[in-house]
Amino acid sequence: MNKLAIIGAGSMSEALISGIVSSKMCETTDITVTNRGNENRLIELQERYGINYSFDLEKVIGNADVIILAMKPKDVREATLQWKDYLSERTLLISVLAGVSMDSLQRLIDQKVPIARAMPNTSAMVGKSATGIAFNSFVVNEQKQFVLDLFKTVGLVTVVEEEQLDAITGLSGSGPAYIYYLVEAMEKGGLKIGLDREVANELIVQTLIGAAEMIAVSSKSPQELRKNVTSPGGTTEAGLRILEQFDVQNAFISCIEEATAQSKKMGKALTDELKLSK
Ligand SMILES: NC(=O)C1=CN([C@@H]2O[C@H](COP(=O)(O)OP(=O)(O)OC[C@H]3O[C@@H](n4cnc5c(N)ncnc54)[C@H](OP(=O)(O)O)[C@@H]3O)[C@@H](O)[C@H]2O)C=CC1
Ligand SMILES: O=C(O)[C@@H]1CCC=N1
DSSP states (O other): OOOEEEEOOSHHHHHHHHHHHHHTSSOGGGEEEEOSSOHHHHHHHHHHHOOEEOSOHHHHHHHOSEEEEOSOGGGHHHHHHHHGGGOOTTOEEEEOOTTOOHHHHHHHHTSOOOEEEEEOOGGGGGTOEEEEEEEOTTOOHHHHHHHHHHHHTTEEEEEOOGGGHHHHIIIIISHHHHHHHHHHHHHHHHHHTTOOHHHHHHHHHHHHHHHHHHHHHOSSOHHHHHHHHOOTTSHHHHHHHHHHHTTHHHHHHHHHHHHHHHHHHHHHHHHHHHHHTO
């Protein structure tokens, strides 16, 4: 049985804990979570999921077969410094940190260990993450399968080359935020045309779920599906004309490019910092 340590107890950490616990792929007694010092949050996770928490890093790291890194990228240097000496070379590291390369992680911990770098999204909380995963060359098949099984507990998984993870971060890692932004706009539009917030929200959510389901099951492209909604001289055509005027499609394309560039930038900043400190 794999003993699992989770370093970081924020929203992504909780989404993964929730998936792992409800799938029963690990015993709750084999899961230990820790953070920088917010004990109330750890107690909350312990009560909610029945897992352990500890601040004894020597024990947490030393006993673990698998360690999930789930702190913010800016905190990874300080975090790894605290426990890298307790790490054994057989321990599998799983990182969900945006922009942090496996090479940087290896430099931070000063050891060649098996690493899986994953980019899930917060829909993991409801078992609907879209997760991209890359492995370094030290990961053996059994460990790969464990990682795939783990992320499958929170949604869809695709294995990619590490180079693609910045793009996956910009597209689907950050993606839920783009959709929430769109929904915020639709809600504001709904209010402006005289609907109650509650009514508008309910209709928008169902419209979103329905459209997503159509894209998933239909053999038609999103463009064809859009054309099916758009009657000549009708309401959709009138509305879409405004989106075209504001160049909304290109705004989304630039948004995804910018988020991807930011992931690369964050990665490069850490790589440069590590090179300088050698
Ligand atoms: N949120 C998202 O949509 C996604 C996030 N990610 C990645 O997941 C990671 C976590 O994000 P998120 O859950 O949103 O972050 P949160 O800010 O919600 O949580 C960060 C956690 O890290 C802990 N932490 C900070 N420093 C240390 C340390 N030195 N040792 C141990 N724990 C520490 C914090 O503890 P404390 O509270 O005690 O300070 C906190 O529990 C990030 O790297 C992000 O790139 C990936 C995909 C999507
Ligand atoms: O905004 C971020 O940096 C993280 C990574 C992907 C989603 N949230």
